[in-house]
Amino acid sequence: LSPVCLGSLRRAAIGERFQRLMKMGSSAFNKLVNIARTKTRNYVLDQTNVFPRARSKKINNFRQWGSRVAAVCIPTMDNYQKRQALCAQKNKVVPPDVVANFKKAFTIPSVGEFTEVVYTDTKGEEARQILQLI
Numbered sequence: 001l002s003p004v005c006l007g008s009l010r011r012a013a014i015g016e017r018f019q020r021l022m023k024m025g026s027s028a029f030n031k032l033v034n035i036a037r038t039k040t041r042n043y044v045l046d047q048t049n050v051f052p053r054a055r056s057k058k059i060n061n062f063r064q065w066g067s068r069v070a071a072v073c074i075p076t077m078d079n080y081q082k083r084q085a086l087c088a089q090k091n092k093v094v095p096p097d098v099v100a101n102f103k104k105a106f107t108i109p110s111v112g113e114f115t116e117v118v119y120t121d122t123k124g125e126e127a128r129q130i131l132q133l134i
Contacts, residue, residue, distance in 0.1 A: 037061040052107050059113060069116045070109035074127040080134060103134065 036043050045058060059068055075083065087093075108127065109117050122130055 033058060033061050040065070051105050055109065056113060067115045068113075069118060070114040071118050071120055072108055072127060073120045074108075074122045074130055076122055077130060077133065079121065080130070103131075106131070 033045075043062070047058075062068055108131075111117055119127055121127075
């Protein structure tokens, strides 16, 4: 076998392991959410929640509770560019097609889905404008 073939086989094996780990992690997370919805406490579901259906599915587990607050963290353009530079320095590369899919699917959470929406870095309209630029 040539080194190219060996590299391809290694990447395939890593991809399979990654998929198995993601499936295990997702299963564990879902079990914890099912437990959490029966316990009256404050919870932080710290996930990107890019896809609206997935976000709604998670938050619906807590609909019977009084408040559900979404924190929207859209960085300023300056901060975004600094983050990109830092990732480049650390050789962290997210494939452009993956980023494009996330951007295409992302919607800002709304009141109705949540009882309150809080913006951390940029506020409502400014956040929407930045999303169009990124």
